[in-house]
Amino acid sequence: MSDGRLKSGAAGRGDADGGWAVLTARAGALFSRPLPGLAAQLEMAPTPRPGTQTYLDTRDIAVRAAVLILLYPKNDRPHIVFIRRPDTALHHRSQIAFPGGQIEAGEDAVRAALREAEEEVGAAPSRVRVLGELTPLYIPPSNFCIYPVLGAADGPMTFVPFPAEVAEILEVPLAHLLDPTVVRRETWPLERGPVLVPFYAFRGHSIWGATAMVLAEFLAAWRRTPD
Numbered sequence: 001m002s003d004g005r006l007k008s009g010a011a012g013r014g015d016a017d018g019g020w021a022v023l024t025a026r027a028g029a030l031f032s033r034p035l036p037g038l039a040a041q042l043e044m045a046p047t048p049r050p051g052t053q054t055y056l057d058t059r060d061i062a063v064r065a066a067v068l069i070l071l072y073p074k075n076d077r078p079h080i081v082f083i084r085r086p087d088t089a090l091h092h093r094s095q096i097a098f099p100g101g102q103i104e105a106g107e108d109a110v111r112a113a114l115r116e117a118e119e120e121v122g123a124a125p126s127r128v129r130v131l132g133e134l135t136p137l138y139i140p141p142s143n144f145c146i147y148p149v150l151g152a153a154d155g156p157m158t159f160v161p162f163p164a165e166v167a168e169i170l171e172v173p174l175a176h177l178l179d180p181t182v183v184r185r186e187t188w189p190l191e192r193g194p195v196l197v198p199f200y201a202f203r204g205h206s207i208w209g210a211t212a213m214v215l216a217e218f219l220a221a222w223r224r225t226p227d
Contacts, residue, residue, distance in 0.1 A: 020073050024129070024152040027071055030221040031132035040220035041137055044183075044212040047196040051140030058138050062145035066112035067100030067211075069134070069218055070123060072153035077173050081159060082207065083120060084168040096170065096207045098148070098214070099123065109133060109147035121169060122160035127153050134217050139210045148214045172202050177219060 038054060055062070070081050087094045099117040103109060110133070114125040134148040159169045176182060177200055184206075185198045199208035200215065207215065 020078075020154075023078055024071065024131070026225055026227070027150065027152055027222070028131045029225050030150070030218075035135050036217050036220040036224075037135045040217040041135065041213040043220075044198045044200075044208070044216040046190075046198070046209065049140075050192060053138055053140065055136035055138045055145045058143075058145060059136075062138055062143050064103040064109075064147065065101055065144050066103050066107075066109040066116065066147045066149055067098035067214065068113040068117040068123070068128070069098055069148055069150045069214070070117065070128065070153060070157075071151070071174070072155070072157045074156055074171060074173075077175060079171045079173050080177065081121060081123075081157070082170040082172060082211070083161070083166045084170065084205070085165070086163075086167040094167070095209060095211070096205055097211050100146070101165075103147070110149050113147075113149035113151075120162050120166050122162075123153070123157060127155075127157070129154065134214065134221075137210055137213055144210075146210055146214060148218070150218065170202065170205060172207075174222075176202060177215065178223070 042049075071078050072081070073079070081099065082096050083099055084096055085094060099120045100113055101116040101120070103112040107115070110130055114128060114130075117123040117128070118125055128151040131150045131152055134150060137146045137148070138144075139146065159171075161167075161169050182201050183198060184201050185196060187194050188197045197206075197208050199206040199212055
């Protein structure tokens with residue numbers, strides 16, 4: 001399995017751009033076979049999980065939202081951008097999340113994910129190549145159904161947070177997330193009682209809940225795709 005470093009010399013080119021082209025092709029190949037789906041998502045689900053319904057059960061009643069998993073090169077390594085929501089947010093306050101938000105009337109998941117990423121972190125849609133969509137995930141406590149969109153930027157990105165919705169931007173190397181030692185499990189005293197929470201640790205932050213579940217499916221699909 002690749003450690004995620006961009007390889008030089010790919011496709012007959014001697015610069016990092018060639019390696020990035022190979023890496024984004026690999027990301028696009030995730031969709032050439034059935035996705036890992038709910039089984040992979042549940043690997044990072046808190047226990048007990050509040051409800052067993054899936055998006056297939058609730059797609060007519062849930063609030064639909066889209067998020068963007070954005071791959072981009074930074075320091076010759078692929079990264080994924082996350083945001084920390086402010087403690088004043090209506091839902092999932094102070095949690096780490098992908099850029100995203102509610103799907104508005106007339107939008108599909110792709111258009112909503114690109115719009116929200118531009119609004120929240122300044123990622124221009126023209127810079128993002130959409131590679132595909134992962135499995136939707138229903139979140140019982142908030143009655144949201146998340147539609148994850150995978151995209152790749154063709155070069156380094158400069159992010160600008162929208163203060164009303166973003167308290168902090170996190171740029172996390174893909175290689176860090178692929179390292180199994182960063183997955184931790186702790187019992188937390190949540191509102192519904194003690195809950196065993198799996199999370200990805202990154203520089204004092206905990207990527208958990210729906211974001212970790214969506215991320216788990218992406219990483220599972222990545223691992224099974226040949227270098």
